[in-house]
Structure formats: C-alpha cells, structure tokens
Amino acid sequence: MHNLWIPIVAIFAVAGLIFGHQAYSEAQRDAHIAETIAERLDSQATAEIAHLVSVNKGYGVCGDYTLSNAEGGRFYYNSATERLAVGSDEVLYQDNCARVSN
Structure with a gap:
C-alpha cells in the first residue's frame, strides 16, 4: 500500500512546482510591466497595475495603470x-x- 503513496506524492509535488513557478513568473512579469511604465513616463512614482486581461494566447496583457501621483x-x-x-x-x-x- 505504501508503494501507491510514492507516485501520488510525486504527482502533487510536480504539480506544486509547476503552478508555483507560473505564479512566480507572472508576479515577475507584473513587476517588470509596472517598472517599465514608470520609466516610460519618466516618473519617480511607482506604477500600480490592475484589471489585467491576457490576450494573444497569453503573449499579451492589457490593463490599467495608476501612478502614485494619481x-x-x-x-x-x-x-x-x-x-x-x-x-x-x-x-x-x-x-x-x-x-x-477592462
């Protein structure tokens, strides 16, 4: 019976790694977008992004931004x-x- 638990635990571990990496990658992408917006607008204020919508089969992102100066x-x-x-x-x-x- 314990031989059955090894594949089950392995499957859950791999799934956790895959979904964890995806969430981490999206967080990095979002931080990069916010930083790039602030740079493009020559703003010292930080950009907050919201209402993100994935387009172009996941290769593009549409959304709203707000700088801390409103x-x-x-x-x-x-x-x-x-x-x-x-x-x-x-x-x-x-x-x-x-x-x-949006």
Missing part, C-alpha cells in the same frame, strides 16, 4: 517582444486591447 491610463504589454504601449490611443493598444473590456 495619473493613470491603460496599457498593453507583449511578453514575447517586451513591447509596451502606454495609453489607449497607441496603435499597439488599439490593435490588441480595443475589443477587450
């Missing part, structure tokens, strides 16, 4: 090319996020 707007980030569009009037944003409701 400035805010929308953004699109492509994780494959690391291109960022800040503002809903940019072409990249319109091409990828216009149909997505």
